[in-house]
Each structure stands twice: as structure tokens, then as C-alpha cells.
């Protein structure tokens with residue numbers, strides 16, 4: 001029989017949005033048999049480890065997160081109603097559901113791409129999409145969710161096949177070789193230049209960031225993955241340190257910042273580029289959260305790997321986050337698919353998350 005519990009108020013985000021009122025009948029039907037009492041997840045103003053990259057906050061995923069001892073979760077493209085925007089009621093219910101497990105809903109990463117694809121490409125529906133996006137941002141803030149992640153890749157993340165997709169001990173990883181992708185057909189009917197994507201980005205950011213400021217939502221920009229100049233005829237503009245620097249100069253706002261995907265920064269230029277990115281943007285308070293993953297090789301030919309066998313000196317990276325006063329959260333990202341692993345790679349994620357927790361503990365102790 002399903003167990004019904006009241007949602008405890010365990011966390012209130014710091015922000016300018018008014019606190020969300022409790023929903024009528026704000027209870028969550030639990031399908032599991034958990035008997036523990038949700039506890040506070042600790043401070044939200046220190047560097048911490050969370051877990052993410054799932055879209056359904058199921059009993060099993062949230063229980064797994066709780067068992068790992070993380071601060072909270074990030075949901076990527078949560079399955080919410082709405083073809084054009086997300087509504088307040090659905091968002092607040094989502095947050096309260098996560099909090100009922102004693103976990104913080106640290107951020108949402110990515111609306112469906114269709115919410116703003118025309119904004120990226122400068123299509124005829126661009127301004128209508130931006131109005132919907134503004135409404136989504138307002139609703140995210142009003143629902144007490146502090147961060148919304150996004151990217152500027154009309155044709156998404158690309159990977160290629162081949163022998164590099166088999167990693168240590170036979171794990172399955174993703175890999176990319178530009179040689180296999182450079183002659184791919186146009187994904188959006190014609191070529192889109194970097195100048196166009198920059199102009200479209202500027203138009204979007206100038207419309208959306210003021211709304212994010214009012215709503216108390218920080219917008220976190222993910223790099224282009226892979227960070228090559230163009231794929232399928234569409235330019236990629238957030239593929240370098242300089243790209244992010246240019247992006248950061250469009251608006252002067254505490255609500256414009258980065259989802260620091262360490263894997264992409266490693267793809268762009270290895271360890272030095274990662275440390276440079278953390279130090280530059282982290283010291284300005286512009287890194288809101290990070291994807292703590294790594295690769296072997298760089299942009300035009302790389303493979304993902306376990307933490308500790310890639311380009312990055314992870315101790316130096318974690319120490320750099322600490323030294324710049326980073327107070328956000330880090331999550332795993334793509335992880336190797338291990339023997340007998342699940343679709344969501346529980347085994348790979350447990351390894352990555354434990355690695356991060358231990359690394360952070362060591363850096364906290366030693367620096």
C-alpha cells in the first residue's frame with residue numbers, strides 16, 4: 001500500500017523571489033517503503049557534491065542520492081507538462097517532492113530544446129519563444145529553484161563510434177572524432193555562422209537576464225560539446241575560454257554565469273585550460289555549478305574516461321575551486337557504463353560521486 005507523507009519544509013533558497021506558498025494538498029505519494037526521517041542537507045553556501053542528470057525524480061533515484069550522502073540533485077530536462085513553457089505549480093511540486101527526501105533541488109538543467117531553438121537560430125518564432133522562456137524563468141524563481149542551466153547548441157552534443165568507445169577494463173564510454181563528423185549533412189537546412197549565433201545569443205540574453213534578475217534565478221551556460229568550430233553546418237560559439245569571456249561581456253549581471261562542464265573545458269585544452277577557466281570565472285563568482293568529468297584527448301579526437309585517468313589533475317582542479325571561493329555544487333556528468341550497470345549507470349555514478357566526495361574532503365582538510 002502506498003505510504004503518504006507530508007512534505008517537510010527543509011530548505012528555503014536565498015533569492016529575491018517571494019517564498020513559494022504551500023500547494024493545496026501538498027503531499028507526495030510514496031511508492032517505496034522508506035521509514036527514515038528526512039534530515040537537513042546542510043549548508044548551501046559551501047562547495048558541495050550533488051548528483052544529477054536524470055529527468056524523473058523517482059523514489060529509486062532520490063533514495064540512491066540520499067544513500068550516497070549528496071547535498072541534493074540536479075534534474076536535467078525534467079518531464080513537466082507544457083509544450084512551450086513550464087508552469088509554477090508543476091515546478092513547485094517538483095521542488096517539494098525532492099525536498100521530501102531531505103535533498104535540495106540544486107538546479108534544473110535545460111528546458112526542452114524546442115522551447116528556445118528558434119531563439120538560437122533566429123527563426124520567425126524567436127520572440128514568441130523568448131516570451132515563453134521569460135515566463136518559465138519567472139516560474140522557476142517563484143517556485144524557489146535557484147538555477148536554470150541552458151546551452152547554445154541548436155544541434156546538441158555529438159559523439160562518434162569506434163574503438164575509443166571502449167575504455168578501461170572494457171567499460172563503455174563516449175568518444176568523438178572530428179574526422180568522422182566533419183562531412184555530416186546540414187542539420188538545420190543551411191549553414192549558420194558564428195556571427196549569427198552571437199547576434200542571436202545577444203538578443204536572447206538581453207531579453208532574458210533582466211527577468212532572471214527579477215526572479216532570483218541564475219542562468220548557467222554549458223559549453224558546446226564537442227567544442228569544435230561547427231558541426232552539421234551550425235557554428236559553435238561557446239567552445240573556448242575566449243568564447244565564454246565574450247559571452248560574459250554582453251550583460252553585466254550577477255545572474256549570468258557558467259555551468260562549468262570540466263569535461264568540455266578539458267576537451268578545449270586539457271588541464272591548463274580547466275584551471276584557467278576555474279580561476280578566471282570562479283574568482284568572479286560566475287561559476288554556479290560544475291560537471292566534474294574528464295576526457296583523454298582534445299576537441300577533435302577524444303574519449304571520455306573514469307575520473308583520475310583523463311587530462312585533468314583532479315587535485316589541482318578541486319583545489320582551484322576551493323581557492324577561488326566557489327560555493328556551488330559539483331555533479332558527475334556522463335560516466336562510464338560499467339559491467340552489469342543500469343541505463344543510468346548507477347555503478348559508474350557511485351564511483352564518480354564517491355571520488356568527488358573524498359577529493360573535496362581531502363582538499364578541505366589540506367588547504
Ligand SMILES: [Mn+2]
Pocket residue numbers: 222261262263264291333
Ligand atoms: Mn556537461
